[in-house]
Amino acid sequence: MKKVMKNYKMILQYEGTRYQGWQRQESTDNTIQGKLEAILTKFTGVRTEVQGSGRTDAGVHAIGQVANFRMDEQIVCDRKLTAEEIMKYINCYLPDDIAVIAMEEVPERFHSRLNAKEKIYCYRVLNSAIPHIFDRRYVFEVPDKLDIQAMREAAAAFLGEHDFKSFTSNKRGKKSTVRSIYEIRIERIGDEIRFTYRGNGFLYHMVRILTGTLLEVGMGKRKADEMERILRMKNREAAGFLVPGKGLTLMEVRY
Amino acid sequence: MKKVMKNYKMILQYEGTRYQGWQRQESTDNTIQGKLEAILTKFTGVRTEVQGSGRTDAGVHAIGQVANFRMDEQIVCDRKLTAEEIMKYINCYLPDDIAVIAMEEVPERFHSRLNAKEKIYCYRVLNSAIPHIFDRRYVFEVPDKLDIQAMREAAAAFLGEHDFKSFTSNKRGKKSTVRSIYEIRIERIGDEIRFTYRGNGFLYHMVRILTGTLLEVGMGKRKADEMERILRMKNREAAGFLVPGKGLTLMEVRY
Numbered sequence: 426m427k428k429v430m431k432n433y434k435m436i437l438q439y440e441g442t443r444y445q446g447w448q449r450q451e452s453t454d455n456t457i458q459g460k461l462e463a464i465l466t467k468f469t470g471v472r473t474e475v476q477g478s479g480r481t482d483a484g485v486h487a488i489g490q491v492a493n494f495r496m497d498e499q500i501v502c503d504r505k506l507t508a509e510e511i512m513k514y515i516n517c518y519l520p521d522d523i524a525v526i527a528m529e530e531v532p533e534r535f536h537s538r539l540n541a542k543e544k545i546y547c548y549r550v551l552n553s554a555i556p557h558i559f560d561r562r563y564v565f566e567v568p569d570k571l572d573i574q575a576m577r578e579a580a581a582a583f584l585g586e587h588d589f590k591s592f593t594s595n596k597r598g599k600k601s602t603v604r605s606i607y608e609i610r611i612e613r614i615g616d617e618i619r620f621t622y623r624g625n626g627f628l629y630h631m632v633r634i635l636t637g638t639l640l641e642v643g644m645g646k647r648k649a650d651e652m653e654r655i656l657r658m659k660n661r662e663a664a665g666f667l668v669p670g671k672g673l674t675l676m677e678v679r680y
Numbered sequence: 681m682k683k684v685m686k687n688y689k690m691i692l693q694y695e696g697t698r699y700q701g702w703q704r705q706e707s708t709d710n711t712i713q714g715k716l717e718a719i720l721t722k723f724t725g726v727r728t729e730v731q732g733s734g735r736t737d738a739g740v741h742a743i744g745q746v747a748n749f750r751m752d753e754q755i756v757c758d759r760k761l762t763a764e765e766i767m768k769y770i771n772c773y774l775p776d777d778i779a780v781i782a783m784e785e786v787p788e789r790f791h792s793r794l795n796a797k798e799k800i801y802c803y804r805v806l807n808s809a810i811p812h813i814f815d816r817r818y819v820f821e822v823p824d825k826l827d828i829q830a831m832r833e834a835a836a837a838f839l840g841e842h843d844f845k846s847f848t849s850n851k852r853g854k855k856s857t858v859r860s861i862y863e864i865r866i867e868r869i870g871d872e873i874r875f876t877y878r879g880n881g882f883l884y885h886m887v888r889i890l891t892g893t894l895l896e897v898g899m900g901k902r903k904a905d906e907m908e909r910i911l912r913m914k915n916r917e918a919a920g921f922l923v924p925g926k927g928l929t930l931m932e933v934r935y
Contacts, residue, residue: 438813488814516811524811556771556779558693559743563814 430495432535433508435515436527437461437490441670442562443522446483447490457481457523461492464518468511469500478537478678479544482630484670486563489545489677493537535680543607543679546622548636549672553616564617565672571618571643573611579642580609582652583635590659592635593628594667602628602659611639618643621676630667638665685750687790688763690770691782692716692745696925697817698777701738702745712736712778716747719773723766724755733792733933734799737885739925741818744800744932748792790935798862798934801877803891804927808871819872820927826873826898828866834897835864837907838890845914847890848883849922857883857914866894873898876931885922893920 439457449458458475465473478491500506512528519525551557551564552571583589583606590602606624613619620636638655641647647665655663694712704713713730720728733746755761767783774780806812806819807826838844838861845857861879868874875891893910896902902920910918 440813486814513809521811521816522813524813526810554768555781556776558695558777558779559741559818561776 429498430533431498431501432493432495432531432533433511434491434493434529434531434535434537435512435525437487437492438524438526439487439490440522440562441481441483441485441487443520444483446485447477447480457487457490458492460519460523461494461515464515465494465496467518468514469496471497476537478541479626479675480629481675482633482670482673485673485675486671487675490675491537491541491678491680493531493535495533537678540680541626541678543623543625543677544627545676545679546627546632547674547676548620548622548632548668549674550618550620550636550640550668551616552613552618555616557616560617562671563674565669567618567640567644569644571640572645573613573618573643575645575649576639576643577611578649579639579647579652580611582649582656583609587656588659589628589631589656591655591661591664592631592638594630594634594661595628596661604628604631609635632673633668633670634661634664634666636672637668640668641665684753685788686753686756687748687750687786687788688766689746689748689784689786689790689792690767690780692742692747693779693781694742694745695777695817696736696738696740696742698775699738701740702732702735712742712745713747715774715778716749716770719770720749720751722773723769724751726752731792733796734881734930735884736930737888737925737928740928740930741926742930745930746792746796746933746935748786748790750788792933795935796881796933798878798880798932799882799930800932800934801882801887802929802931803875803877803887803923804929805873805875805891805895805923806871807868807873810871812871815872817926818929820924822873822895822899824899826895827900828868828873828898830900830904831894831898832866833904834894834902834907835866837904837911838864842911843914844883844886844911846910846916846919847886847893849885849889849916850883851916859883859886864890887928888923888925889916889919889921891927892923895923896920 445455447457461475475492475494508528512525515525549564551566554568586605588603608623610621700710702712716730730747730749763783767780804819806821809823841860843858863878865876
């Protein structure tokens, strides 16, 4: 008899500081996906896989990561579980730097990665010589003077559909490296400069290399009109440096 | 020959989580004052005392703590030191959860504690069953339904000059326990309820016991009109519970 499975979608927040990133690994139990799967596997008694909208790297945070998992309808009925009760159970066992903030049952075909239409990432740069201790885990410190206008001009070259092969650390070149960026917003908020990226998907390290390249423009080390050439080169070495993970937060996944 | 001393005022921020509070202690080097004094003593070669505007307890944070210290004018002149350079030096050696965010030379008579006219403290309560992981070190979790209007009515009884003996854990009763509170603001901001206290000074644990007592009113365990009676009792046991230090932040000291 085929089991009927219920499908649950959850919105997750985590501070990435202590973790080896989202993706479960054989070598460590210190991943977000690993923590969630361990709790759900214990809860249901059967190995439960949690599918995230995408991986986040070590040190990267999430305010709106989305994931889904399936649970045998029999378990849900026997224990008369609501989505909210499952959420509370998971939160009870999660460490204090990971939380499920919303949970709902979704149609069986919903897949958090394959159905994602847009993702929004935010990269926070502290542009000050004075430390902001309350934000220290979430910002990358760049005390240099930054030319925001030049960074905005440079960012315009990335809008639309491009092959972002120059902007990924992934060397296995089989999958498509074409992605669309719909918006790049660069704002000064107090001592902070915030880079917000909205696109249909982002390659491994892509947001961090884009930000590093834009920062080099802001510092006057590169010209704003170089960006098209970098895209054409399709070579990681043509682009700028990889900024640290701690400044990056996955803000939202849209379906 | 009498040494001429320069007097420096600094504004400090710290996350109190890891510390045994502001005040230097014989038994531990894990205090904010202790850290600052160790750095300045090493810098000047003579034992340097750092005078804070007041103590903050273990776990309590500061966004605008004020402190001052004196430094031999000869050292300043020999090394041609500006206040900003001293600030940078201190920040270099401070751990990443303490920072000096401003420093200036002030008249010799300035004393950060004795000259303080007003202090502003903020107590943050997370009024939600869903954890806010990014604020977990700065909020006290109270998932119960809270009656804001009742808490505001109760708080009105504390405005003005009163003997706050019921609202302090200090049992040595020699010093005056009379203080003036100029303002208590209770606001709902999203899932958070923020208590802001402005007064001419606060006794040991006073803000935390006031907040605990107001929360008991908010939860319906006490009536708003009980507050005057509690003040009159001049007995700690008449007041409510002591909320945890982690929700408290010293926001500003005015001179």
